[in-house]
Amino acid sequence: MVELGNGDKFLFDIGTGSAERLSALNIPYDYLDKIFLGHLHSDHFGDLDALWVGGVIAGRTKPLRVWGPSGQEPKYGTKYALERMQEYLTWDVAGRIGQTDTRGLAIEIHEFDYKGENKVVYEENGVTIRTFPAIHAIDGPVSFALEWNGLKFVYSSDTYPNKWMDKYAKGADILIHECLYTPEGWVKFMGFTPEAALQVGTQIHTSPQQFGKVMSRIKPRRAIAYHFFNDFNTIADIAPGIKKTYDDPVDFAVDYMVWNVTKDDIRVRMASVNEEAWPPARPNSSIPPDRSTAIPNSKFIVDGGLHFQDIIDEMYNDINTRYGTSAKPAY
Ligand SMILES: [Zn+2]
Ligand SMILES: [Zn+2]
Numbered sequence: 227m228v229e230l231g232n233g234d235k236f237l238f239d240i241g242t243g244s245a246e247r248l249s250a251l252n253i254p255y256d257y258l259d260k261i262f263l264g265h266l267h268s269d270h271f272g273d274l275d276a277l278w279v280g281g282v283i284a285g286r287t288k289p290l291r292v293w294g295p296s297g298q299e300p301k302y303g304t305k306y307a308l309e310r311m312q313e314y315l316t317w318d319v320a321g322r323i324g325q326t327d328t329r330g331l332a333i334e335i336h337e338f339d340y341k342g343e344n345k346v347v348y349e350e351n352g353v354t355i356r357t358f359p360a361i362h363a364i365d366g367p368v369s370f371a372l373e374w375n376g377l378k379f380v381y382s383s384d385t386y387p388n389k390w391m392d393k394y395a396k397g398a399d400i401l402i403h404e405c406l407y408t409p410e411g412w413v414k415f416m417g418f419t420p421e422a423a424l425q426v427g428t429q430i431h432t433s434p435q436q437f438g439k440v441m442s443r444i445k446p447r448r449a450i451a452y453h454f455f456n457d458f459n460t461i462a463d464i465a466p467g468i469k470k471t472y473d474d475p476v477d478f479a480v481d482y483m484v485w486n487v488t489k490d491d492i493r494v495r496m497a498s499v500n501e502e503a504w505p506p507a508r509p510n511s512s513i514p515p516d517r518s519t520a521i522p523n524s525k526f527i528v529d530g531g532l533h534f535q536d537i538i539d540e541m542y543n544d545i546n547t548r549y550g551t552s553a554k555p556a557y
Contacts, residue, residue, distance in 0.1 A: 227248070227251075227258075228372055228379055230353065230374050230375070231375065232351065232352070232374075232375075233257075234260075234351060234353055234374075235253070235257045235258060235260070236260050236261075236262060236353075236355070236372065237258060237260065237261045237262065238261075238262050238264065238370055238381045238383070239262075239263060239264055239270040239271065239381075239383055240261055240263075240270070240271055240272075240273045240274050240277055241267075241268070241269040241270045241271065241272050241273060242268055242269060242272030242273055243272075243273065244273050245273040245276035245277050245280060246273075246501075247481055247482070248277070249284070249503070249505070250482075250499040250500060250501045250503060251482075251497060251499060252499075252500065252503045252505075252506050253506065254285060254505075254506050254507065254508055254509050255281040255282075255284050255285045255286035255330070255505065255508070256285065256286050256287055256288050256508060256509050256510055257509070258277065258281065258286070259286065259288045259289065259290055259291055260291050260293075260348075261274065261277070261290065261291070261292045261293070262292075262293045262294070262347075262348075262355065262370055263292065263293065263294035263295070263304060263383075264294075264295075264360065264367055264368055264369060264370065264381070264382070264383020264384065265294075265295065265360070265362060265363075265366055265367035265368070265383055265384060266294070266302075266304065266307050266366065267363070267384065270383060270384070271294075271307070274292070274308075274311065275311055275315060277290070278290050278311070278315075278331070278333065279315060279318055279319070279322075279331070281330060282322070282326075282327075282328060282330040282331055283322075283326070284505035285505055285506075285507075285508035285512075286330035286508075287327060287329045287330050287508065287510045287512065287513075288329070288330060288510075289329075289330065289332035289333060289334050290330065290332070290333050290334070291333075291334045291336065292304070292308060292333060292334065292335055292336065293336040293337075293338065293347055293348060293355075294307075294308075294335075294336075294337060294338075295337070295338060295339070295340035295357070295366050295367065295368045296337050296338065296339055296340050296366070297340065297364075297365060297366040298364070298365045298366065302364070302365070302366055303337050303366070304335060304337045305335050305337040308333060308335050309335075312333065319331055320521055321521070323519055323520060323521070324515050324516055324517050324518065324519040324520025324521070325515050325520055326512075326515055327512040327513050327514075327515065328515070329513070338357060340357075340359060340365065340366050340367070340368055341359060342357050342358070342359075342368075343358050343359070343390060343394075344356050344357075344358050344371070344390075344393075344394045345357055345358075352374060352375065353372065353373070353374045354372070354373045354374070355370055355371070355372045355373075356370070356371045356373075356394070357369065357370055357371075358371070358390035358391070358393075358394045359388070359390050360382065360383055360384065360385035360386075360388065360390075360391070361385055361386040361387075361388045362383075362384040362385050362386060362430060362431070363384075363430055367383060367384060367385060368383065369381060369382045369383055369385060369390070369391055369394075369395075370383070371394055371395065371398070376489065377399050377487060377489070378397055378398045378399050378400075379398065379399065379400045379402075379487075380394075380395040380398040380400070380401045380402070380403075380446070381402045382401075382402065382403040382404050382432075383404070384404050384430075384431060384453065385403075385404060385431075385432065386429060386430065386431065386432060386436075387432055387436050387439065387440050391403075391440065391444070392440070392443055392444065395444045395446065396444060398444065398446040398447070399446065399447045399448065399487050399492065400446065400447070400448050400450065400485055400487055400492070401441070401444060401446035401448070401449055401450065402450040402452055402479070403432065403437060403440060403441070403449070403450070403451065403452075404431055404432050404437075404451075404452060404453035405432055405433075405434055405437040405451035405452065405453060405454055405464065405468070406426070406427050406431035406432060406433060406434075406453060406454055407427070407454040407455055407460060407463070407464065408427065408433065408434060408463050408464065408467060409423035409424050409426075409427040409428065409433070410423070410463070411455075411460065411463050412426065412427055415455075431453070433467060434451075434464045434465075434466075434467025434468045434470075435467045435468070435470050435471050436471075437451055437467075437468055437471075437472070438467065438468040438469070438470060438471030438472030439471040439472070441468075441471075441472045441474070441476070442471055442472045442473075445474075447492060448477065448485060448487075448492045449472070449474060449475070449476045449477070450476070450477045450479050450485070451464070451468070451476055451477070451478050451479060452479040454478075456478050456479065456480045461478055464478070465478075477494055482496055482497040482499055483495075483496060483497075484496065484497050514551075514553075517556070528557070531557055533557045535557075538555050538557060539555070542554070542555050
């Protein structure tokens, strides 16, 4: 997540597990409405469904706006993936319409050409976001550069070292670039064959030595390595590889790490989070559901209910009296 001094917030990738991490930051969901996907691997967009529907329940009243690349064929593009995500959640969404404020279920899909070279895909409120191609698995992945107020943030998503990053990440204040665990680590801890570990670790991703080389050429103010198992026993394997090709300090990213960036200084600290937190108060007020749009239950299901009429009536009367509303029970 990038949060600017003007309050704008942007999410770059939302892999499996990140919806929970975002929630712990206690940010109202109306502010988490702009997502930029670098590619469609599940570790980079697997929690989009959780943010989409869960965000509505937790208070988002705005549409979710998602930017992502095309592919070699339409079925490899962002639009295809997101339309099918909406399809597989058909039952989930259908059951919420007419029951709560569902304005946040709207999705805006902005699919752009993955071959765009430093192409602007977003320009609002003084913020410019550009994309350039990444090399990773099959065609389609991209990297992003965000510029605002004379500052530049670059995020690789996943990529093998490439000429576009080399060119368009120049001048970055912050460069978050992938760095995979060593091939030997994949063999030892993940049971990969040496052949697969080399393929994944040096051809599909960026190894520590390649990461150092990339940083030595681009020279960002701050080099940040992500996309490896950052554990007590892994940094000792990764750091020597980077050191071979890069002399300056590197931040090894972990969840909740924060960089406070100004023109004079970059500070690194850890966010203070509460993983048990409830969603924060919504900044925009909710509207009552239009019950006429709800899909009615069949007579079979309605007849199966134990309709404790006196209890329901008492609860409706109590709430209606206290809030000045006129809600009527379905049962
Ligand atoms: Zn990937
Ligand atoms: Zn990945």
